[in-house]
Amino acid sequence: MQYSILVVDDEENVLKALKRELESVPQYSITAIKSPEIALMKAKSIHYDIVISDYKMPWMHGLTFIKRFMQLQPDATAIVITGDAKGALRHSKFNDAEIPFLLQKPWQQSELLDMIKQALEQKLEHHARSSLSKNY
Secondary structure (H helix, E strand, C coil): CCEEEEEECCCHHHHHHHHHHHCCCCCEEEEEECCHHHHHHHHCCCCCCEEEEECCCCCCCHHHHHHHHHHHCCCCEEEEEECCHHHHHHHHHHCCCCCCEEEECCCCHHHHHHHHHHHHHHHHHHHHHHHHHHCC
16 A cells, blocks of 8 residues: 655755655655645645654744644644654644654654654554444
């Protein structure tokens, strides 16, 4: 099965590193975009299983991007990457934003791939529960 992953980060080197590491898994189809605005436009017509976003971007805050993305694709799973995990968690609670997965910079490739695996498992479990509840 192929999984579609959208990666959004304003830093070109981080974007390239994430794409390179994720492309090591043949089942992952990666779209990497620097601009959150362009990513939101793409999300209107292209389905993504997972969205990975930087926490701090100059054009749009990562949590704002995630909220807008999830309005377009509520079945996707979000991962936020940050150099300040404590700050991100404080900010997310303040804004009532839910960050299901938070990856601290710098990360290890194994951490990233484990988190993607967990996110996909969570997504599949949620989908299975939704399907069951629709049948009853």
